[in-house]
Amino acid sequence: METLKAAIPNELKQSIRDSSNVEDTLRDTCSSLHQFFLHFQPFHQVVTELADPSYALCGKSKEASLEYKQLGNQCFFDADYVKALDYYTQALRRAPFEVGDMKTNLVATLYINRAIVLHKMNLLVECLRDCNRALQICPSYAKAWYRRGKANVSLGNNRDAICDLNIAKSVESSTGGKRQVESELKIILDQSKGTNIVVQPQYKENSLSTVGEMPQIKLRSVSTPDKGRGMVPSHDVSPGSLVHAEEPYATIILKQCRETHCHYCFNDLPADRVPCISCSIPLYCSQQCQIKAGGEMFRISTEDSNILKNLPGDIGKYAAEVIQYNDCEQKIDDVTEHKHECQGVHWPAVLPSEIVLAGRVVAKFLSKSSSGDIASFVENLELSHCYEHMPFESKLDSHIYAIVLLYCLKHSYGTMFSIDGISISQVVIVISQIKVNCMTVVRLKSIDAHGLSDQSGGFTFHSSVHLTSNVEQVRVGKAIYKAGSLFNHSCQPNVHAYFLSRTLYLRTTKVVAAGCQLELSYGPQVGLWDCKDRQNFLKDEYAFHCQCAGCSEVNLSDIVINAFRCVKPNCSGAVLESRVLECEKQKIKHFPIPNKVIKNDDIYEVCLHTFNQNDASINIQPGYCLKCGSYSDLESSRTTVDKALICIKRLQDAIQSKDISNTSISDALRSLHLLRSNLHAYNKVIAEAEDNIAQAFCLVGELQLSVDHCKASIQILEKLYDPDDIVIAYELVKLSSVQLSLGDDSAVDSISRIGAIFSRYYGLHADLVFPYLQYLRREI
Numbered sequence: 001m002e003t004l005k006a007a008i009p010n011e012l013k014q015s016i017r018d019s020s021n022v023e024d025t026l027r028d029t030c031s032s033l034h035q036f037f038l039h040f041q042p043f044h045q046v047v048t049e050l051a052d053p054s055y056a057l058c059g060k061s062k063e064a065s066l067e068y069k070q071l072g073n074q075c076f077f078d079a080d081y082v083k084a085l086d087y088y089t090q091a092l093r094r095a096p097f098e099v100g101d102m103k104t105n106l107v108a109t110l111y112i113n114r115a116i117v118l119h120k121m122n123l124l125v126e127c128l129r130d131c132n133r134a135l136q137i138c139p140s141y142a143k144a145w146y147r148r149g150k151a152n153v154s155l156g157n158n159r160d161a162i163c164d165l166n167i168a169k170s171v172e173s174s175t176g177g178k179r180q181v182e183s184e185l186k187i188i189l190d191q192s193k194g195t196n197i198v199v200q201p202q203y204k205e206n207s208l209s210t211v212g213e214m215p216q217i218k219l220r221s222v223s224t225p226d227k228g229r230g231m232v233p234s235h236d237v238s239p240g241s242l243v244h245a246e247e248p249y250a251t252i253i254l255k256q257c258r259e260t261h262c263h264y265c266f267n268d269l270p271a272d273r274v275p276c277i278s279c280s281i282p283l284y285c286s287q288q289c290q291i292k293a294g295g296e297m298f299r300i301s302t303e304d305s306n307i308l309k310n311l312p313g314d315i316g317k318y319a320a321e322v323i324q325y326n327d328c329e330q331k332i333d334d335v336t337e338h339k340h341e342c343q344g345v346h347w348p349a350v351l352p353s354e355i356v357l358a359g360r361v362v363a364k365f366l367s368k369s370s371s372g373d374i375a376s377f378v379e380n381l382e383l384s385h386c387y388e389h390m391p392f393e394s395k396l397d398s399h400i401y402a403i404v405l406l407y408c409l410k411h412s413y414g415t416m417f418s419i420d421g422i423s424i425s426q427v428v429i430v431i432s433q434i435k436v437n438c439m440t441v442v443r444l445k446s447i448d449a450h451g452l453s454d455q456s457g458g459f460t461f462h463s464s465v466h467l468t469s470n471v472e473q474v475r476v477g478k479a480i481y482k483a484g485s486l487f488n489h490s491c492q493p494n495v496h497a498y499f500l501s502r503t504l505y506l507r508t509t510k511v512v513a514a515g516c517q518l519e520l521s522y523g524p525q526v527g528l529w530d531c532k533d534r535q536n537f538l539k540d541e542y543a544f545h546c547q548c549a550g551c552s553e554v555n556l557s558d559i560v561i562n563a564f565r566c567v568k569p570n571c572s573g574a575v576l577e578s579r580v581l582e583c584e585k586q587k588i589k590h591f592p593i594p595n596k597v598i599k600n601d602d603i604y605e606v607c608l609h610t611f612n613q614n615d616a617s618i619n620i621q622p623g624y625c626l627k628c629g630s631y632s633d634l635e636s637s638r639t640t641v642d643k644a645l646i647c648i649k650r651l652q653d654a655i656q657s658k659d660i661s662n663t664s665i666s667d668a669l670r671s672l673h674l675l676r677s678n679l680h681a682y683n684k685v686i687a688e689a690e691d692n693i694a695q696a697f698c699l700v701g702e703l704q705l706s707v708d709h710c711k712a713s714i715q716i717l718e719k720l721y722d723p724d725d726i727v728i729a730y731e732l733v734k735l736s737s738v739q740l741s742l743g744d745d746s747a748v749d750s751i752s753r754i755g756a757i758f759s760r761y762y763g764l765h766a767d768l769v770f771p772y773l774q775y776l777r778r779e780i
């Protein structure tokens with residue numbers, strides 16, 4: 001890409017810098033750049049490498065698959081099942097579907113090899129699912145029926161096991177094999193004599209289960225002068241109400257999650273992950289997701305399935321059920337998001353995620369449009385964009401990527417569209433729409449103090465240890481939601497956005513009066529960063545200047561979050577550095593002070609002097625206390641704080657490496673003292689230091705001290721955020737787990753508070769989003 005960029009003539013770059021969609025100059029710059037590339041050999045080279053399957057490493061390869069299979073076999077014989085599992089998955093990723101290995105289909109063989117490993121690892125349901133997959137490909141695969149029978153025995157499903165083994169006996173061709181199955185059958189039949197055989201339900205593929213809560217609130221779109229379109233409710237809405245639920249228009253997994261999360265539903269990948277049938281990039285949690293993303297199903301050879309027709313009545317019915325239930329349930333959507341990328345080509349793996357997402361948006365349009373009229377594409381999408389406000393580098397990148405992407409898509413869509421100034425400019429706009437409207441899909445993950453994470457939602461706890469649990473938000477994907485894009489941003493949001501699988505849910509966290517905007521946070525919010533940092537982030541990421549109440553009205557959090565303390569011993573005033581002060585001064589000037597502030601408000605406590613001034617004559621200087629006007633030498637305080645922070649960082653590293661010494665804790669305690677004597681009591685840095693020290697004390701078993709420091713951290717965060725903010729609930733999760741370990745009765749209060757906050761933010765979905773909650777509830 002850099003070669004392409006460097007070769008573009010300066011004159012053309014200048015036109016791109018000045019290009020605008022409004023004045024229609026964008027089409028000309030797109031057309032000129034396209035013409036330039038057409039005569040530039042390295043461009044053709046780039047496109048060939050990206051879009052020609054013969055150059056790509058993402059296709060299927062029998063040789064590569066067999067190599068991984070061999071490595072898997074070796075690890076299996078060495079009883080290294082974890083590695084064997086991984087090698088068989090890698091082999092499956094690369095195995096071409098139609099290829100045989102000895103007499104059996106290679107993919108089916110690999111599923112069975114992996115099923116045996118899963119059985120050894122006692123992952124029985126996963127083992128059963130792999131057997132089903134092998135049988136869907138080769139219904140008369142005796143080894144697969146046999147393995148299925150063995151897994152069913154381990155699961156206590158004797159009835160199914162007997163059926164499986166009977167089928168295995170019937171389809172097994174060798175006498176030795178038949179004898180082995182017979183002896184296995186005899187053992188189960190003997191065991192089952194005199195006992196009632198339990199009929200278990202068939203183990204199905206993972207399903208995308210969601211709780212059936214539907215939004216009941218009527219919303220309408222309104223137009224506002226400062227934020228464009230926005231969404232408002234038609235009547236008053238109480239906190240915790242579900243106001244919106246939506247499936248995405250298009251999604252893409254983030255590169256760093258490709259090996260850990262399902263490429264379709266974004267949930268954690270299980271041990272029996274399912275690779276794409278036609279290329280070696282995506283991994284799915286189930287066949288359902290694989291089919292929904294790629295549109296391809298395992299194909300059963302008719303010749304092979306005929307063998308099952310010879311089975312006696314009941315057993316034949318049973319076999320048909322095992323190998324076909326997925327097909328019956330599965331409704332295949334013609335518009336699948338991965339199909340057009342799925343020819344083993346390189347571009348979906350190497351282009352930036354946003355560009356691959358733009359490809360998915362375009363592909364969705366193309367597969368739905370009859371004429372391939374790409375000129376009307378952007379209009380149909382009805383999303384806002386920021387092309388005019390994008391910096392030059394982004395404008396240039398989007399021109400280059402739009403041309404490259406269209407050439408890559410051409411390989412899948414042939415003559416459905418022509419590549420010219422019109423189509424390229426449409427894709428440039430789509431790229432800028434993605435910049436403004438794309439949501440990051442996140443998952444909540446809890447990590448205990450020993451670094452173990454809750455992968456499956458199923459917790460196994462030792463009765464004596466209640467581990468501290470840190471709640472972490474993991475960014476897993478990017479998605480476009482068409483109606484969801486109409487909700488504006490606020491740094492003091494009244495709506496909380498979260499995701500179950502790929503579905504977006506929006507829930508109110510405050511009372512919202514009829515006609516008032518429902519606003520969510522695009523990332524930054526009051527309490528997380530100061531006003532300047534939030535505004536810079538929104539400018540860089542979304543290209544707008546935030547006009548929300550949090551950025552225009554004075555609030556306690558923005559004043560104290562980075563503040564120093566006053567030199568006067570008992571003064572609670574905040575002292576600001578110039579960077580923060582500039583931003584706050586703007587707000588103070590426009591804040592109707594006497595009306596809004598009550599004298600005993602915290603905010604009055606930290607900047608009383610400022611409020612006593614007439615707003616016309618406000619003259620605050622960096623380094624002067626906002627309450628009493630005393631001067632502090634911020635340079636010397638900054639030096640002390642920086643030194644103390646080095647020490648806190650050392651403790652953080654020690655926590656990460658689980659190597660905490662008494663010296664590192666006592667050094668951190670001294671640093672905490674220095675922070676407290678230089679920074680304002682509500683400064684976020686103190687909260688973070690308290691939190692680190694709490695974690696360290698927990699790890700060395702000093703649980704009471706851990707509780708004390710955890711509480712100190714929460715007290716500050718309650719000043720920076722709303723006391724009922726979800727961030728406080730995350731902190732309370734840590735506190736309550738240590739309190740439980742101590743047998744401290746106040747755990748009950750902490751857990752009730754967590755429950756109340758979670759149900760406001762996640763409603764009926766709270767337990768699904770954060771299964772650890774169920775464990776905490778059980779404890780009280």
Ligand SMILES: C[S@@+](CC[C@H](N)C(=O)[O-])C[C@H]1O[C@@H](n2cnc3c(N)ncnc32)[C@H](O)[C@@H]1O
Binds near residue numbers: 228384436488
């Ligand atoms: C996802 S869209 C929201 C819907 C948009 N207002 C529309 O008309 O389509 C994001 C765009 O809305 C505007 N916007 C959203 N929140 C804003 C805020 N707090 N301040 C200023 N503009 C905002 C910006 O133009 C931003 O690029």
